[in-house]
Amino acid sequence: MAQLFPRSFNNLSHASIYVALVLAAISIWLAVELAKSDYVTGVGTPLEQPVQFSHKHHVSDDGIDCRYCHSTVEKTDFAGIPSTETCMTCHSDLWQTSPILEPVRTSYQTNTSIQWQRVYRLPDFVFFNHSIHINKGIGCSTCHGRVDQMPLVYQFTALRMDWCLDCHRAPQTSIRPRSEIFNMEWTPGADQTRRGNELMRDYGIAPADRLTDCYTCHR
Amino acid sequence: MDDARLLNAPFDSPEAVLPPGHTYESVGEKVASIPLAPVSGTRWQWMLGLAVSLLFLLIFLVAIIYDVQQGVGIWGVRIPAAWAFAITNFIWWIGIGHAGTLISAILLLVNQQWRTSINRLAEAMTIWAVMCAGLMPLLHLGRQWLFYWLFPYPNTMGVQPQFRSPLVWDVFAVLTYFTISLLFWFTGMIPDLASLRDRARSGFARTVYGFLSLGWRGSARHWHNYQITYLLFAGLATPLVVSVHTVVSLDFSISLLPGWHSTIFPPYFVAGAIFSGFAMVLTLIIPIRSFYGLKDLITLRHLDNCAKLLLATGLIVAYGYLMETFMAFYSGNTYEKAIVLDRLQGRYAWVYYTVLFCNVVLPQLLWVRRYRRNTVLLFILSIAINIGMWMERFVIVVQSLSRDYLPSAWRIYGPTLWDWLTLLGSLGLFFTMQFLFMRLLPMIPISEVRELLHRQRGHTA
Helix, strand or coil: CCCCCCCHHHHHHHHHHHHHHHHHHHHHHHHHHHHHCHHHHCCCCCCCCCCCCCHHHHHHHCCCCHHHHCCCCCCCCCCCCCCHHHHHHHHCCCCCCCHHHHHHHHHHHHCCCCCCCCCCCCCCCCCCCHHHHHHCCCCHHHHHCCHHHCCCCCCCCCCCHHHHHHHHHCHHHCCCCHHHCCCCCCCCCCCHHHHHHHHHHHCCCCCHHHHCCHHHHCC | CCHHHHHCCCCCCHHHHCCCCCCHHHHHHHHHHHHHCCHHHCCHHHHHHHHHHHHHHHHHHHHHHHHHHHCHHHCCCECCECCCHHHHHHHHHHHHHHHHHHHHHHHHHCCCHHHCCCHHHHHHHHHHHHHHHHHHHHHHCCCHHHHHHHCCCCCCCCCCCCCCCHHHHHHHHHHHHHHHHHHHHHHHHHHHHHHHHHHCCCHHHHHHHHHHCCCCCCCHHHHHHHHHHHHHHHHHHHHHHHHHHHHHHHHHHCCCCCCCCCCCHHHHHHHHHHHHHHHHHHHHHHHHHHHCCCCCCCCHHHHHHHHHHHHHHHHHHHHHHHHHHHHHHHHCCHHHHHHHHHHHHCCCHHHHHHHHHHHHHHHHHHHCHHHHCCHHHHHHHHHHHHHHHHHHHHHHHHHHHHCCCCHHHCCCCCCCHHHHHHHHHHHHHHHHHHHHHHHHCCCCCHHHHHHHHHHHHHHHC
16 A cells, blocks of 8 residues: 655654744743833833923923823822913914914813823723822832933823732832932932831831732732 | 443453454544545534534623623622622532543553553543633633733732732642643644644645644654653643642632531542543543444443443542531531521522432442443443543532621522523633544553553463
């Protein structure tokens, strides 16, 4: 009887075992890496906004405090998006005819809000509160990066759960004095762990096992 | 040798397992003729059986799609009975698989010759049963498409499954069980697949069986490697006979719920698994040996031995029932007593008494040799035990849950149409696979029966 399969099938069948294993490993690795990649999460890419608002210009050049626009960040869960009136406190005098500000003027005249695109999106099953973080020593730049250097604001982090937990498991690595919260240039010093532990005590922050309970964020 | 004379053969004699009259050639011819029959030679009874199974498989698909679309609310599960049919089905199916593993692994290691004719069938049954079982907890998930969260993998959440929970152990137990069972079954089939390849007349069949037989030429080196691999798999599969259903039982006994929190659960579950598994083996082989005329390969001795195992494991299960009830009163624990009294008198009492009748009373018939060799009676009994064992798991899961510590939360569970369709649909999956297996693959291990024949000849010569 003639052979059913050519001789090359011997090598093919052996190779197929290894190829299958390698392919399986590569696909798992690819799926894991892709899920974390900036391509999927959108980190680092500015969104198209109705007005090309530059945080860099307003913060660095003009020296405006974060809270001038994000006025509820110390008191509520939501940092707050400024109303058009806030823009107009300056722009009723400055750059009155600039074409770039046309949507702002239209918004003011027609009494309709500017439809800003949300940059940071949390799933609705996560309860995040800005004020508790601000009041317990987590500064703006820890999560939002150097906004004072961003002409167009983009996502600094992907808000992945493992990123949240990194800090909730070891808050002392990121806590800064309350006086430095809005300081964009603050970075942890060499003695951050010691200082962080002191601040945790001073601010009455719960130990890590309570900060990582499911219901801390998922209620 | 006919059935009557066979019964008088000495218990250990090879004649009792494989009646004389067969040759190496006739064994191969008889077994291989079933998968190698031309399409035109397909029997209408088989086609009808497959058609009915496919219908139920279709129902299963509809039930699954509706469940994924709507969520588990389509079932009758409500707090406090958040586990019901799906979990009952899971335990039942995975238990059924255990007889296949016991036959293929443990009986091989203890050199029981009577396993030879039925091990392939029983192993196949195990695989289909584990497939049905594995689907049940997945369907029970709220968001089935996130099933991969069950595995520890480098995820973006920074959390891993809770390894202190038996529900996670379950994932590994069931997956290990499926993998080992599938490989064991396939490895054992390689020489027979080569046999089919060599006998096949159509080029298509020859190519498919040739591909599956992985280039088997039957050389001494092939046989040597094969024997070692087969024995290794038997060794790997042996602990699974006890470990898998132990882990399943821990899902319950590790919790603190009265009716679940009991140390007798692991052995009691394992015995129940083998008990229900042998019932399913009998349910399958009694019609198969008659339909395909395999009574000289699957003899009354095989049925008799299965029946004895049924009786033995049934007695362990009965001991489990007895101890559960006794311990509740012996412990003096108010809640344990309450749950047992509810089991005996409450809304599910009729289920419990049916369980006792099917699993404790009926198997006592098997003390009598005449009944152990009455195929009709054995068949009916095996179906009754299948039903009884399903109901036993239902009582454990649902009755205990519906009466937990907080009387204000008590709620009687009732199944919906979708509960029933999911259960019946899983039977459709099981029997579809079984019918395809019977028609396409060698149901009886040709090479092992020939080996038995060889030993028998050496014995008589």
